[in-house]
Amino acid sequence: MKIKRYLIIVLLLLFGSQLWAKEYAVSYLNSTRKDHLPVMEIEGRNFINLYDLERIFDGSIKADQKSQTIDLLIFEKKCEFSFFNNWVHFGKHSYNLHNDIQVINGSFYVPEYFLNLCAVKFFPEEVVLDDGSIIINFPSMQQYLIKTIVLDPGHGGKDPGAVGRILGLKEKDIVLNIAKKVKAYLEKNLDVKVLLTRHDDRFVSLGERTDFANENKADIFVSIHCNAAYNTKANGSEVYFLSTAQTHEARAVEAMENEVIKFEDQESIARYTDLDFILYDMRQTEYLNESSELSEMCQKQLVNTLSTKNNGVRQANFYVLRGAFMPAILVEVAYLSNKYEEKKLLSKNFQERAAKAIYTSIKQFKNKYDKMN
Template sequence: MSITLLLSIFSLININLFPRYDGVVVEFVGEHICRPVVQASGNTVRVEFNEPVALNENLALPLWIDMLASDSFSVTIEFDLLISSVDWALSGDSASMIVFGRAEEEVLLPPVAWQSPPAPPDTTLWSDSLVLAALERGEGSPWLVDFDCIVLDPGHGGRDPGAVGRTGSREKDRTLEISLMVRDLLRIRLPELRIVLTRSVDEYVSLGARTRIANRNRADLFVSIHCNAAENRSAHGFETYFLSRARTDDARAVEMLENNVLELDEVSAVPDDPLSFLLADMAQSIFQNQSSHLAGAIQNSFSQAFPVRRDRGVKRAGFYVLRGAYMPAVLVEVGFISNPEEEQWLKSLDFRFKAAQAIVESIVEYSEREN
């Protein structure tokens, strides 16, 4: 049959992606790559071969690539950014080809190679009873020695939309988009770091489940990402919280807003065991210095990224989502979705990218201090 014949002469090609500050390098690796025709238009690069190819494409696309698709003779890559020109080169032995799509605007990324996240370590090393015993002695969780795992927590999700802006923008969408960017950027900056998300799609995850994910993964840091909301539409700026009793009325209001979702949780998600609740509070007081240091670092890097926006400072509040975490934990409110101007910003990729970068910078700084 003709299909079998066609398949038998397919040249199998693997693809690697390397983001750079000035564009993206796409590497094609195969047994023999024939000379292609490479074209760029808008945000798309198309590589056409004059013989059938099959793509080995089981790879997680970084955020700045929207789509990677192939038909029998060509490969199409759709970028998240405009491509101004494209260059390519084939190696002497025809076993690899590099296509460089030059971005029209600078991509704010360091020029390092893409690496897939490392395999999860053996987490059976620390039993829960060891962890609880350490906390009861006023010591940190025993796995915190090396900074090798972070949990990113995109606020809300699924049936819990979070705050909703005047033009219908939902907090749960914005927090997920920013968190995924933080993940992608962290993979580049700290390739050895294991990154776990409490959700990577639009789904409901109870507040209790979020910290359970962090504890189960023996994470060294828990970062919850939210958008703020206030009755007063002119309220604006960014602020970062760590766990404590709320100190100000404003902090108490934000605490109420973010804890509200408890009503949506299954009854079982609300702790009925006062001892474990107390222990969780103790844990966060052990980590208070580290948490407040990270919160300060996040505020600093936001001030640098957004010098004209209002720095609302580091605050303390009793967020339920931070409570069960046996590791330093913070909650970032990147902006007010209830403020019309900030809602528009939150809708822009550029703003979200800058916010993600600011979060990443502070995590990198934190990791350097901790390791």
């Protein structure tokens, strides 16, 4: 009993000043889309995570560590905040939030009063507060359909990726072939724009890959790879989404794919550990549910289409996924280190079927989320 009592006291000390106070239900006019907005109580006052606001308004955030400011873009208009300050700047005016902005564990929290400003002052035509719920009216839901897809053939140039032990196949060549086939399927059958992070045998840093996706406002990011293991009997397909690796196998694949940073310059390498990139990592967590769902769809299609061993959907902290601000997955088609699967990966028919499996999962995902909008 004493241990239990002490545990309760410790938990209260840890979390007593930060409690979930309530939650807004969020709905969208002319759409079946639903969401929620949690409110956190900090030292007796209610605050909202700025990244949650970014999500429900489909906005964007830009934080500047040097000037200690953060911009939230909603409906193409900028709300500017300063760290540990109680003002928000909108247009030519400044508005008192009555409490300072809070920065906790890399997340920014604004006073709940900001919602009232959005509904009454900033966006009266687009935002309605109604008895514990938020109703959002976007001018056109068409802009929220899945329209742009970025395919990322892993490795390239001086980075060969995994190399087959029997035939000497290079991962960079196989995944580029598959990615081009996926692109062809998507462009032929869906009304989407498809972009590749590389079209030929060139080196592209991990950061450049996700920067490319963000700059082109991609709705989905799919990184395509072939697996490898010290155990030459390891085989099968698996799909990953961003999170902490849960198994020894996932950690091994994570280490292998992240090893590519050895080919990058020191400035690029530093990016994977600095504060800005950690903030990027936190922003990507907004899309974990969608990434997990796309992973499940892709894993099922790969196994059914290729008749490979089902290694399941896994989680790992891949650098190439951390900076992608959209649903993002990493596909390991099969094992180049396995002599039987290396032979299969050489086959154009196998590559074609792998491409079709990835395409079909993207199509399923798009169909589901487009209907929600």
